[in-house]
Every structure is written in structure tokens, then in C-alpha cells.
Amino acid sequence: MIAKQNRFLLSLPLHIFIILVALIWIFPTAGLLITSFRPASEVASSGWWTVFANPFDFTQFTLSNYKDVITNIGIGRAFVNTLIITIPACIIPIIIASFAAYAFAWMEFWGRRFFFILFVGLLVVPLQMTLIPILRIFNQLGLSGSFLGIWLAHAGYGLPLVIYLMYNFVSGLPSEIFESATIDGATTFQIFKSIVLPLSVPALASITIFQFIWVWNDLLVALVYLGGTPDVAPLTVRISALVGSYGQNWELLTAAAFVSMLLPLIIFLSLQRYFVRGILAGSIKG
Amino acid sequence: MARVTLKKVTKKFKEVVAVDNISIDIEDKEFAVLVGPSGCGKSTTLRAIAGLEEVTSGEIYIAERLVNDIPPKDRDIAMVFQNYALYPHMDVYNNMAFGLKLRKLPKEEIDQRVQEAAEILGIEKLLKRRPKELSGGQRQRVAVGRAIVRKPKVFLFDEPLSNLDAKLRVAMRAEISKLHDRLQATIIYVTHDQIEAMTMASRIFILNEGRLQQAGPPLEVYKAPANLFVAGFIGSPAMNFIPSRLLKKDSSYFIDAESFLVKLPSDFYPSISSYEGKEVIFGVRPEDFHDKQFYPEGTADNTIKAKIEVIEPLGDEVLFYLLCGEHSLIAKLDSRTNKRVGEEIEVVLELPKTHLFDPKSEKTIV
């Protein structure tokens, strides 16, 4: 047995490495956070770390950036709009993709491989190229400017990656579970609902996060399909409108960046506990 | 009534023939064991009965009903998997209740059935646990319990004990046998372990390379193997096969193995006459050798001399690895034998129990 102390020494480089990486990663963000509390004139003239010269001098900080952001973008309405857009725009593609991933992973059908490859290949389509043809059809269907339109659009753009990630997970489930459920009398849909979905919770959690962040941070799709009037504009549109046309007002941008980061981070932190190990351990191992 | 009948069932995976024209008839309430080495097609056969594999040709009947096109859930069967295939996200109760819920049974009945099964298997206290909180043996019981609650006509077991340790395996063996008596249902059980097959089965079906080699009650198969494969597969240690020649001298038949010559009993003669002077394979089970010191029937016609190479004491019996000429033999002898390694020993063959096989067709001659 290695002594406890010894083991700690062995893993010391490991801890140092992790902490180093974490520091590198957090540094730019920390700069952003501190900048968001500094007045505009300071931002342009000195580095953000200079606040540490006298960290308890609170006069060098200001909440006015946040005040400006929150009051100017009409945050309540923008927040509601964002949620109205984001929640269905996450749920719809994940449901559609789960169905498809399940079929691709566990069913035999003609053209299965072809369609799977096609679906994954679509990951590369630049969405900018799709805007004009789709908006044309939307206009004819009366979908432009409607929430339904933007939900479907986000679903479409998100699908390839979601299908790809879901397939990777669902195809890795042990086949005996499916067979056992078949013999227990489950239909393909019951297997999907009672077995595949519950077992895919870790994958669903991470995919939800990705899709959520993507929709949450989207600007272009919202502007094109929904327009930017205040009654429908999501946070991103409002925030980007806050920054002057010439790209000035960095201090507002930094504050806005933190306001808009908040919810995705909360989602990430609260879903993180689903990334747990070994749900399957009991079924596939003796 | 749950007979299970396979008529000329064949299953091909692309070019590979996994099951080759198998016909089996399993009686109601029988404990049928499909046994064979891995890759012999036994699991595929079982899965075909379950409906998990579609057969390439042939017909499967369960309870006199053609089930080829009937989905697994309507075949009135339950299956226990080698890896148990418990639903990892459900507790034990729900694992067992899942199939019943799908069949929309009333809640009270589900409760009652699960309780009953849990009692039978002694897992009443585990109902709230998840599979990963259970030991291997407990998971095994849950898997069986899940099959029991369904009250199917036919139980299918796919190597259910192979993931358990040796002691637990012996205990579970007995338990499954008891369960069979209690449930009064047809059981089809797949294993590669011939001891499991011998101890549990009312009838065993030996498969090799996708073909049925022999079917019958375990002892019958043991005593009268239909061919070289069955003879070698059933019994442990395996039967000794000695390539030799059949000689006729003075109207008696002899086995000439170059290093020894033994005289066959007269009741063999009718079946072997056509092999006179030809190559045959002479088969002797280890327990049909006896130490001459303690076996008075030894004569010059049934005794051979051999050198002891290894001795493995098993308790009341001892395995002797012998070398007789160029033939390596294994003999299971009385533990009183006091010879040492390297010494020579005289062993008596119990000739009426020996077998002769045709080296070309591998069929049993006698």
C-alpha cells in the first residue's frame, strides 16, 4: 500500500496541471468580468488587472454598466422572448433527433446507412446559405416573423449534430436490454419511451446544453426569421443593439456578455449532475 | 400445453450458416437443454424460438401454433439473458413489473405476482434497489423473477449461470431445477457447460456446427453417444479416443492399437463384422479403466500396461495420465492405487462399456 502522503505527492503534478489549465481558461473571462465593472474611460486607458493594485478601493468599480444594460434592453421582455424561442427550439430537435437516432441505431431498413451519412454530412452546410431560400418559403407559408418559424429553423439547423451525438450514445446501449424489452412485450415506441429515453439521460443532458447555448447565443437566425422589433427580439438582438454602430461601448458589451451568460451557465451547472457514471453498470456487467 | 417444435429450421447470417436444418420436438413441461461448444448455434436457435432472430427457413411451433411471423411478445415466452439485461434505470420491482404493465394488468395483480415471485426467489427485501446495487447472484434472481411473473408457457434461458462464480453456480443449478418442478412449465435452457446440461435436463440436445448431433435423456446420451462428437463432448474428463484396427482371430474380434490388443465382447460382433481389418476409433471413458490390483476380472484379453505420467487426486478417485505406446490416456482409478509417477501400471478395460466409431463418418459403430 502506498502511503497517503506519497500518493498525494504522486498526483501533485496532476493537480498543478489541472489548476494551470483552469487558470488559463478563466483568465480571459476574469478580465471580462472585471472590465464589466469599470467605467468606460478606465477600460480604454489601463489594464483590468490594475484594479488589484488596490483591490479594496471600490470607487474604481461601477455598477452603471449593468444598470445601463438591464434598463436599456428592456430585459424582462427580452428574457421572456428568449425563453419562448429557446425552450421549444431545444425540445423539438431533441425529440425528432432521438427518434431518428433510435431508428438508425437499432432498426434495419432500406437506405439506413445512406440516410445516416447524409444527415451527418449536413453538419457542414453553412446556415448563411440556407437563409434566402428558406425565408422565401416562409413568406409563402406566412411563417416569417412567427415563433413557430424560428423554432422549426433552429430545429433544422441543430438536427445533424443532435442526431449524430444521440446516435453515438444510443447505439452504445447493450442489445440485450432491447431484446429483453421486446420479449417483455414492449413495442418499438414503448422501448423508445421507457428504455431508450431514460437511459439516454446523460446524453440528453449534454445535448440539451449544446442546443440551448446555440439557440441562446444565436443572433442571425433570430434577426432573419423573426425581425428585431422589441416585442419579439431575444436578448442577443437587444444586446447587440446596445453596442454602438461603430463597435464602441465595450464596457456595456462586457456587462451584457455576463448577463446573457448567466442562464446557460445555470443550465450547465444544474444538468451537470446527470453526467454520471455507470447507470448501465448493473445491466451489462456480471 | 406448450410443446415447442422446430421443423427444419435454418438460420443464415449472410454467408454463415448458424443453424443448419434443425428439427427438435420439445414436450410440454420438459426441461430441455441445448448444449454445445460456443458457436454451435444453440443461442441462435434459442433466439429464433424467442423471435429475436428471423429464421431463414423452417417452421417453429409453440403450443402447436406456427410462430414464425408472431412477434416475441405474443409467443407466450419469457427469456433470461446471460447478462441478465436488467433495466438499469428501474428498481427491482419495476424490472419485474415492466412486462406486466405493458400488458395492462391491474395494479393489484401486478403487485401480487411480483410479491409471489420475489418470495419464491427470496428477493423480497431487494424490491426497491437498482440493478447496480445488487450482487451477481441477486441480479440473476431478479432476471429469473422477471421471467416468472409473466407466467409464460415456455421459459428460455440463455447461459444464465455463466457469469456466476462456481459455488453460486451449483446452488443456482439446483434452484432452477426446483423452480422447474414448481412452475410446471416448459424450459429451454442453453449452456456450453455439459455438467449443467447433465444435471438439470430432462432431455439434452447436443449441437455442433449448427447441426443437431443427438437428443435424449442425459444418461442415455452419456451411455450411447450417437457419434464421436457427442462422445467427446459429454463426460468429464472426456472419453479417450484410440485410433486402432479391428482384427478377427479365431472368430473373435480384437482391437489392435499396436501397443495393446484387447478382445471385444461377443455382443458387439453383429454390428462390427463389416469393419473387419479396417481402421476404427476405439473409445473408452476414463471411469471404465480399473486398477488391476483391485479388479479381479482382469485377464490377458482386457488388460493393458501403461506408464504413469501425471497423477491428479480428486478425493475418492484419482486421475491418472497414462502413456501406452504412443497413446495418451486418462484413467479415473480407485484412490487406493499407490503407484507413483513414472512407474508402470496394469489397468483393466471394462470392455462392454467401450465404444467403436467409424473414423470417416464419425458415427458410432457400437
Added chain:
Amino acid sequence: MRTHWFTPWLYVIPALATLVFFLIYPSFNTLVISFFGPQSEKLVGFANYIYCFTNEIMLSAFRNNLLWVALFVPLTVFLGLILAVILDRVRYESLVKSIIFMPMAISFVGAGVIWKFVYSYRPTGSAQIGILNAFLTFLGRQPIPWLIERPWINNICLIIVGIWIWTGFCLVVLSASYKGIPRELLEAARVDGANEYRIFWKITLPLMKPTVAVVATTMFINVLKVFDIVYVMTNGAFSTEVIANRMYKEMFIFRNYGRASAIASLLLLFIIPMIIINVQRFREQEAFR
């Protein structure tokens, strides 16, 4: 699984319909337009494609994308993999994971601002507001204008921003996969006397191969589509142009739909090798069934 022939289609059709509408039809449309002139008014044959392979800026965009592929893909995947494995052993795993994932939650404009602060350059002698140059000055060195030092430094600086953003994605997906590996396998290897390094290469990595392939493919596609970072930071000036940014410019700034479509079609073409690799993996997985 045995199903009625139509059942799988019930599961696939919603996805298929959505994709046909939002991606397949527009891609087809793009392919057609790529053979037409700027406003799709006349057929020009392969002229747009010839432009793509002869125009100097396009060629430098191809070179830069290659650099992105060579650095961004392996680094994000490898860093994600290493972190997924070693973070599993420390108690503060979720904290570090959150930190590394955080950039994913920042919009590209926000990320652009952050990194402009990092790379900011002020003339020698005046206070540096960029952390990198402040550090160099502190060491008594000359500050470096990171984003204009071509051809390597500025491109690498942009790639670092990409890595900073995307490693979190790789980490989260790979970590989920790593946690799916039965611990017994790793323990068995440890008992067999393998050191951690060998375990990683001989056990962990092979078991995670499908997921690593998925993540690598995703990152590869990301590189082909990398646009926001370059657009926000340099807009392709100082030899940092990339294919997707060029496409955006041709499409929306120069309003040359033909060329933009040709570039988009080329992006589709470049993904084909990656897809072929995925097909093979798909086949392998089939073989296990």
C-alpha cells in the same frame, strides 16, 4: 431489432422532412446557384470554382484552414480527452469542468471582446491594457502586436481563441463517454501492472474511439465552418482569411451569390473524406451486432 418495414420510417421521417426543408433543399439550391453569376442572372459554368482555386485570397484562405485543421482539431480533442480522464480523479472536477465549459456559453462577440483584451497592443512605453503584452513588458521585452504578426503568430492567436471556446464541448462529450467505461477494465489493467500512460493508450482510448471519432468529426466540421472568430477579430485581414469568412463576405458584403455558393459547395465537398471515415466506423459497429 425486427420491425415492420414501415416502422423505422415513422421514426426517421420527422428528421428527414425537417432536414430536407432546412438543409437539403437549400444545399441543392446552393449547388445550382454556384454555376451562375453574381446575381444568378447568367450561367457561368465552373467560373466561380476556378476563381476559388486561382484567387490569391481564396488560396490563402485554404492554407489558413489547413493550419486550423492541423492545430485546432487535434488540440481540442486531445486536451478534452486528457482533461476528461484526469479530471475524473479529482474532487473539484465539476468546478474545473464548468470553468472550461464557460466559453461555450459566451457569444462570439463577447469572446471577441475578451480576446481583444488579451491580445491588445499599445505602443512601447504606454500602459499595456492587454494581459499578454503587459506580461511581456513586465519581463522587460518589447510588446508584440499579436493579431497582425503574420503569417504564423496571428493565425495561431486566432486558433487559440477557437481552442479556448471549443475544448469545453470536447471535454463534456468525452467525459460522458469516459464515465461509461466500466471501472473494472481499468482496474484489471492496473492489477496487470500497466502504468497510467499505457492504460490510457491501450484501454481508455480504444474504448472511447467511437466518441473520439464523433468529437473529432465535429471539430473538423467546425474548422471548415469557422467564421465568427475570424470575423470578429480580424475579418481576414493580415493573411488570416478563412474559407467560411470569405463565403460570408461574398454572400452578404460583395453580394456575389455565385461565388458564395461555390465556396459553400466546396465546403460540402471537403467534408466527404471525413464522412467516408465515418462510414467505415459505421460499418465496424454493424459488424459487432
Added chain:
Amino acid sequence: MKKHFYLFIVLVGLISLLFIPVHAEQKSVTVMGVWTGAEADAFNKMVAPFEKETGIKVEFTGTRDLPAILTTRVEAGNPPDISVMPNPGQMIEFAKDGKLVPLATFMDREKLLSDYSQAWLDLGSYDGKLYSIFISADLKSMVWYNPKAFAAAGYEVPSTWDELMQLSDKIIADGNTPWCIGVESGAASGWPGTDWIEDILLRIAPPETYDAWVNHEIPWTDEKVVEAFEIFGQIVLNEEYVYGGPKAVLTINFADSPDALFTDPPNAYLHRQATFIKSFMLEHFPDLVPGEDFDFFPFPPIKEEFGTPALGAADMLAMFNDTPEARAFMEYIASAPAQEIWVGELGKLAPNQKVDPMVYPDDITRKAAKFLGEASVFRFDGSDLMPAAVGSGAFWTGILDYISGYPLPEVLAQIEAAAVDAYGK
């Protein structure tokens, strides 16, 4: 728990269904623009009286992604009623494609002629038809300085190019740096340099040469263009002339670059930039007093015979959908009262001649307006008139390449290649 979740989803779904006909059936006009931040606020102030008077709601979307959004929506047949044009070049393209509504169909020609100078009307026209209205202008030919710093150092405001260069040399001799320049501007980096080239070209060649250059009737390798670049190069490529040297020019954001005028001691004394830079200076240094702490003098003449032309840029609106509401709105923004609110808020200049100079916030703005109004030669920002592939593409990158040290012939040859391709000649 689970049930609540489903209930929540259903609720969200229902609520959002209520929003599906997103735009109310009220009389309204949709307007799209690049204006965000303070400019969007000013725009809202400008439309408030209009909304009150007419009952028409103005639905404004301000986005810096205007080129992409506008292109997409126009191509898809779903344009806003009225939009800001990114530049006259793009306006002409839309007009050429027949996407714009000619304004003469409903606007009073007489009133337009009395409100606007012919130059503005011509810039808003294509093929003899008026398509867009300018609502504000910026003067570009200005050199900003800090009068207090000038006084302290004993410097005089120069009135000719030679005096300017002598002043520059004197500043160097005093151990200081004369100029501060920043051409970094995110995705649009390089544009401040294009203004230099344009201003210089107007001062070394007749306006006809400028026009020929803008229309690509003379190549980029023309000696006058080369000369303009070289004059710019004398300043921008000279480590002593420009604060921080060329590297700093490339990396300092244009909005931050005038900060150098107000350090103590000043990092630089001269800054050439348009009227709008004033708002940045005031934002970074809120205590500055216009006219006292900063002022401007016209970008001086280089060759006497070409005088002091005014270079300018302007914001223009054009109409895509011919609705009564859109007509009313176009008429409103063309009017002096609307522009008075707009320029008063932003310190920009008004193209409408009837705008009372008193609405300008300070004397500096009035001085700029006067300069713009009285200039004998006025030219619109050339890069805005060129096809985007040149004016917002190769020209910008060319400036950056030149400042970063690329040989001039190579830089110009590259822009020329892009121009040949874009103009089709």
C-alpha cells in the same frame, strides 16, 4: 414532478401560440438600420412626434449585421418597408434590381429642391430617379487637436500642407509625436485609412480624377493614386510621425486613437477624423469641453490649385414597400423638423438646408456645417461608392497591408485585380 414539467411545456407552448401573429394589426411601418446604442435612442426620439401625429407605429430594428439581414430579406421578398442603405453603392444595386420605390412618385419635387442641394439629390438617385433621402451627414476632412496642448507648446494651427508638415517636424524636434492614427475597427478595419487616401487625392488632383478613380475609369496603379498613398505613407509609415508607429496604427481602435491627444503630456497632437469622433472623445473623457479642450481645423490643401475640398459621408434611407405609412415616414424624415431632432441628438450635420444651425449642440459642429456648406468641392466617401468587393473589401485590406509594410506596387496591384473583377472592366 414529471407532470409539472409537461404542464410547464404545454403552458409555454400555449403562451407562445398567442404570439404567433407577432406583429399587431396596427398601422405601422418597419424600418431597419445600422443604428444601435445612442443612435438608436436618437432615432426613437426623432420618430416620436411622427408616431404621435400620425398614429403610425414605427417598428425599428437596429443591427450591425444590416448588410446580411437586408440582403437576405430583400432576396427572399420580405424586405422592411424602409431601410438604411449601408452605402450609396448598395443603394444603386438595389435600385438596379428594381427593389426600391422611386420617391418622385409621391414626394413633392419642389420642396425637395428647396430643401436639398442638387449634390445630395444626385447622390440619392440612380438613372435619373431619386431613390433615397439623406438624413444626416458627417464631414471627414478635419484635423482634430487639443488647443490647450497647442498653446502650451506654442504651436500654431497650420493652414497649408507645408505648414502642417513643418509643424509635424517641429513636434518631433520637441521630442514628441505629431499624429495619432488608429485603423482597427473589427470587421471593418482599414476604413479610416481609406478616408486619408480620399482626402489626399482630392487635394492633389482635380475632382474629375477622384470621380474617375471611384468609377474605376483610371486604374489603381495611376500615378495620382500612387502619389496619394505615398503622401499618406510619409506619415503613417514613419515611426516618428505617428504615435506607436505603424504597428500601433494597425492595432489601435479608431475610436480609441484620439485618446492620445488628451494624455499628459500628450502622446500626440494631431488626429484626422470625421465629425462623429467627437462623441467618442466625450465618452472617454466626459470632462472635455468642446472648443476648449478639443477643436479642429480643415485638412489643409496640398496643391494650391485644388483648394480645400470637403469629403463627407452620410446616412441614407430608401423605401422597399410602397405603403401609405412608408410614404408618410419618408416625407417626415426628409423634413427639417425631423432632421433637427436627429442631428441635434447626435452632433451630426443635416443635409436638409432648412435645418436651423442653432440645433447643433456646439460651435464645433456649426463650424463643420459651415465648412461643409461652403466648400467649393464636395465629394462623397469614395469607398462607399465603390462596389463592396473593392470599397469594403480590397481597399480596406490594401490599407492594412500597406501600413504593415507591403510594397506599394504590390498592394495596388491586388486592389486593381479585385477592382477589375468587381467592376467588370
